[in-house]
Amino acid sequence: xxxxxxxxxxxxxxxxxxxxxxxxxxxxxxxxxxxxxxxxxxxxxxxxxxxxxxxxxxxxxxxxxxxxxxxxxxxxxxxxxxxxxxxxxxxxxxxxxxxxxxxxxxxxxxxxxxxxxxxxxxxxxxxxxxxxxxxxxxxxxxxxxxxxxxxxxxxxxxxxxxxxxxxxxxxxxxxxxxxxxxxxxxxxxxxxxxxxxxxxxxxxxxxxxxxxxxxxxxxxxxxxxxxxxxxxxxxxxxxxxxxxxxxxxxxxxxxxxxxxxxxxxxxxxxxxxxxxxxxxxxxxxxxxxxxxxxxxxxxxxxxxxxxxxxxxxxxxxxxxxxxxxxxxxxxxxxxxxxxxxxxxxxxxxxxxxxxxxxxxxxxxxxxxxxxxxxxxxxxxxxxxxx
Amino acid sequence: xxxxxxxxxxxxxxxxxxxxxxxxxxxxxxxxxxxxxxxxxxxxxxxxxxxxxxxxxxxxxxxxxxxxxxxxxxxxxxxxxxxxxxxxxxxxxxxxxxxxxxxxxxxxxxxxxxxxxxxxxxxxxxxxxxxxxxxxxxxxxxxxxxxxxxxxxxxxxxxxxxxxxxxxxxxxxxxxxxxxxxxxxxxxxxxxxxxxxxxxxxxxxxxxxxxxxxxxxxxxxxxxxxxxxxxxxxxxxxxxxxxxxxxxxxxxxxxxxxxxxxxxxxxxxxxxxxxxxxxxxxxxxxxxxxxxxxxxxxxxxxxxxxxxxxxxxxxxxxxxxxxxxxxxxxxxxxxxxxxxxxxxxxxxxxxxxxxxxxxxxxxxxxxxxxxxxxxxxxxxxxxxxxxxxxxxxxxxxxxxxxxxxxxxxxxxxxxxxxxxxxxxxxxxxxxxxxxxxxxxxxxxxxxxxxxxxxxxxxxxxxxxx
Numbered sequence: 001x002x003x004x005x006x007x008x009x010x011x012x013x014x015x016x017x018x019x020x021x022x023x024x025x026x027x028x029x030x031x032x033x034x035x036x037x038x039x040x041x042x043x044x045x046x047x048x049x050x051x052x053x054x055x056x057x058x059x060x061x062x063x064x065x066x067x068x069x070x071x072x073x074x075x076x077x078x079x080x081x082x083x084x085x086x087x088x089x090x091x092x093x094x095x096x097x098x099x100x101x102x103x104x105x106x107x108x109x110x111x112x113x114x115x116x117x118x119x120x121x122x123x124x125x126x127x128x129x130x131x132x133x134x135x136x137x138x139x140x141x142x143x144x145x146x147x148x149x150x151x152x153x154x155x156x157x158x159x160x161x162x163x164x165x166x167x168x169x170x171x172x173x174x175x176x177x178x179x180x181x182x183x184x185x186x187x188x189x190x191x192x193x194x195x196x197x198x199x200x201x202x203x204x205x206x207x208x209x210x211x212x213x214x215x216x217x218x219x220x221x222x223x224x225x226x227x228x229x230x231x232x233x234x235x236x237x238x239x240x241x242x243x244x245x246x247x248x249x250x251x252x253x254x255x256x257x258x259x260x261x262x263x264x265x266x267x268x269x270x271x272x273x274x275x276x277x278x279x280x281x282x283x284x285x286x287x288x289x290x291x292x293x294x295x296x297x298x299x300x301x302x303x304x305x306x307x308x309x310x311x312x313x314x315x316x317x318x319x320x321x322x323x324x325x326x327x328x329x330x331x332x333x334x335x336x337x338x339x340x341x342x343x344x345x346x347x348x349x350x351x352x353x354x355x356x357x358x359x360x361x362x363x364x365x366x367x368x369x370x371x372x373x374x375x376x377x378x379x380x381x382x383x384x385x386x
Numbered sequence: 387x388x389x390x391x392x393x394x395x396x397x398x399x400x401x402x403x404x405x406x407x408x409x410x411x412x413x414x415x416x417x418x419x420x421x422x423x424x425x426x427x428x429x430x431x432x433x434x435x436x437x438x439x440x441x442x443x444x445x446x447x448x449x450x451x452x453x454x455x456x457x458x459x460x461x462x463x464x465x466x467x468x469x470x471x472x473x474x475x476x477x478x479x480x481x482x483x484x485x486x487x488x489x490x491x492x493x494x495x496x497x498x499x500x501x502x503x504x505x506x507x508x509x510x511x512x513x514x515x516x517x518x519x520x521x522x523x524x525x526x527x528x529x530x531x532x533x534x535x536x537x538x539x540x541x542x543x544x545x546x547x548x549x550x551x552x553x554x555x556x557x558x559x560x561x562x563x564x565x566x567x568x569x570x571x572x573x574x575x576x577x578x579x580x581x582x583x584x585x586x587x588x589x590x591x592x593x594x595x596x597x598x599x600x601x602x603x604x605x606x607x608x609x610x611x612x613x614x615x616x617x618x619x620x621x622x623x624x625x626x627x628x629x630x631x632x633x634x635x636x637x638x639x640x641x642x643x644x645x646x647x648x649x650x651x652x653x654x655x656x657x658x659x660x661x662x663x664x665x666x667x668x669x670x671x672x673x674x675x676x677x678x679x680x681x682x683x684x685x686x687x688x689x690x691x692x693x694x695x696x697x698x699x700x701x702x703x704x705x706x707x708x709x710x711x712x713x714x715x716x717x718x719x720x721x722x723x724x725x726x727x728x729x730x731x732x733x734x735x736x737x738x739x740x741x742x743x744x745x746x747x748x749x750x751x752x753x754x755x756x757x758x759x760x761x762x763x764x765x766x767x768x769x770x771x772x773x774x775x776x777x778x779x780x781x782x783x784x785x786x787x788x789x790x791x792x793x794x795x796x797x798x799x800x801x802x803x804x805x806x807x808x809x810x811x812x813x814x815x816x817x818x819x820x821x822x823x824x825x826x827x828x829x830x831x832x833x834x835x836x837x838x839x840x841x842x843x844x845x846x847x848x849x850x851x
Contacts, residue, residue, distance in 0.1 A: 134803065136499055136801060137498065137504060137800075137803055138802075139507055142495070147472055149472070149474035149475055151474065151477060152475040155552075155553035159553055159554065173550065174472075174491075174495070175474060228803065229803065231802075231803060234802065237802075247798050247845075247849050248802065249799065250715060250795070250850065251715070254715070254799070257441075258443040258799070261443045262443070262444070265445055383441060383442065385440065386430075386431050386432055386713070
């Protein structure tokens with residue numbers, strides 16, 4: 001699949017949409033401002049146009065609309081799909097590492113499996129900044145990211161030992177699978193599980209969960225790239241926002257609002273829950289966990305990708321939310337960029353020195369600024385008003 | 387083709403007057419056109435008055451009303467936590483107590499993003515009734531409430547098939563959905579296909595469910611805007627009832643009368659596909675016990691014990707009470723305006739009543755709002771095609787409560803591929819309309835006979851809600 005936008009298709013689409021708007025604006029505009037125009041003695045220009053001496057001029061799309069069109073048409077290919085491709089690569093590594101550990105339970109293989117889990121979970125955390133669409137309705141987010149039910153997992157492992165195949169995994173509820181369940185089995189309650197603590201059933205269960213996580217990651221990618229159950233790829237839903245027949249996003253503004261609001265909602269959680277909790281831990285002289293800080297970093301990387309319009313591993317680049325902000329308020333755009341850089345610097349400092357609460361405080365302040373700016377400078381401009 | 391210009395036809399001193407007259411006439415004409423269009427409007431953009439959210443994205447159903455008071459926001463946030471908490475098997479955990487059999491482990495597990503559920507992969511559940519006991523129900527030894535419910539439980543299953551269980555126990559049954567497809571065509575000859583679900587229900591011993599058991603499939607309904615529906619004065623709902631169709635319009639509409647567990651009396655049913663719950667507190671309590679196997683003070687265990695406290699139950703109910711309804715969109719789109727008029731002309735508004743004014747409520751922010759939910763909150767006979775043949779209090783096997791339509795246009799945005807109607811069988815608005823029968827037969831026929839452009843316009847209107 002081409003990841004570049006077909007220029008002819010893009011231009012045709014922009015003109016078609018702009019013509020629809022221009023027709024309405026011209027129609028009502030002519031009617032309601034007709035008298036002032038005539039009174040101002042500008043009838044000659046109107047007459048000339050009516051005579052057909054020169055073609056009726058269609059105004060170019062506004063820079064804001066053009067930026068929205070570009071964002072909607074390029075965001076999936078430049079950000080979302082590359083992020084899910086990365087997720088599938090990491091879950092495949094996780095699967096391989098879990099199967100290796102199941103077959104050969106050595107210290108080296110356990111370390112490799114824990115590293116593979118961290119990479120896959122981080123990759124998943126990055127996608128939170130654009131977690132909309134079928135990821136929820138098809139149950140994928142629940143399958144990968146539910147709080148774990150430790151007692152059910154322990155009971156399952158015991159029961160599955162009696163079954164040669166390890167039990168029917170289709171019966172596993174979300175609370176018994178996904179990244180948190182894998183983390184629980186890998187690390188135990190206290191996080192200090194050693195190689196000797198792993199039973200055969202646990203190793204088998206880890207492999208089963210890795211298979212399920214990998215399948216889910218591939219399903220997510222499939223639904224965005226090729227569609228689900230006869231429906232179009234979800235990437236096409238974003239790309240065709242506002243076109244007749246698109247019942248998901250009735251207007252281009254709606255799709256753009258979706259992209260921006262998902263980032264704003266994600267920031268909401270980060271500045272309202274995640275960072276304050278980490279900061280509190282840090283201020284209580286207890287170091288935040290390395291995994292928690294890594295997840296924070298990944299969430300922030302996802303936001304950076306959505307704002308800048310490019311996932312690091314992507315072949316193409318989208319305009320990103322940045323272009324919209326730059327058009328609406330160049331000063332705000334610079335502020336967002338600086339704040340995102342500052343927030344990442346703070347997180348990196350916290351990872352290097354987890355006992356330093358100032359680094360996290362800096363990140364919190366910077367992300368609060370980003371949240372406010374996106375909310376006021378972009379979202380307020382896009383969402384429908386009464 | 388070139389038209390002669392005004393400068394040739396008229397002397398210069400007349401040009402201004404003629405142009406002014408022409409513009410005035412045109413303006414008046416358009417004014418009349420617009421006033422007709424405006425008068426055809428069934429609802430304004432702010433569908434829930436001051437409790438409207440203008441978010442038109444996948445998170446729209448999760449917004450609290452912007453006018454919510456500080457206390458309301460606090461309750462909403464606490465309720466949000468209760469709504470998201472997953473129950474577990476883990477002993478000693480604050481959310482222990484799941485099951486032993488259940489349909490889901492949390493409220494949000496079924497009501498994903500507060501939207502409607504999907505039949506598969508999804509959250510469809512089966513309500514069941516022993517039809518052999520229906521005839522003898524009033525003579526049976528069941529208590530008064532069971533008799534009022536009019537739905538004798540099935541031995542071993544109760545009134546709902548719980549097809550999941552905690553590890554080490556067996557689910558009540560295994561449910562498999564089979565889709566039956568049928569072809570049809572519109573009045574203009576354009577073909578369509580409709581599907582309806584059939585069920586293979588296998589009991590733990592391998593036997594199928596007996597034929598004498600009536601099965602009523604349900605997908606989770608949406609949760610947003612419910613507090614506002616709870617705030618509609620009962621008298622205003624009852625005023626719309628016309629059980630004997632005295633006005634002769636072919637549409638009756640009658641209230642369901644259901645048992646209020648707290649007040650210990652019969653009262654108006656408002657919530658659920660058959661309006662079998664009187665308020666959101668009781669509906670939440672029923673969902674806890676039936677869907678998750680979590681006993682509570684309204685529905686305790688046989689020994690009187692409960693697995694959640696009242697604070698949790700009240701919080702969960704408060705969450706559903708404090709959710710906004712989304713604003714309409716594309717109000718000035720000519721196709722939407724056309725569809726709105728067609729919706730009205732086809733008498734859809736006879737049941738999907740557009741406007742109410744809310745009355746007293748626990749949350750003052752919800753009071754005195756002009757709301758536009760497009761429901762009359764009453765039961766209607768929807769014909770054999772949609773019948774589940776399972777009574778529920780005073781609702782018979784062909785009656786369903788008119789579902790609200792506000793925010794329905796965002797259904798696919800919030801949860802792509804989710805279905806419409808009580809069992810999610812309809813994949814599109816067109817299919818949902820074509821399944822209408824009974825009292826809605828004429829509206830369905832009007833849609834069926836519309837030219838495609840009008841059908842598209844009507845659907846566009848629904849998408850704009």
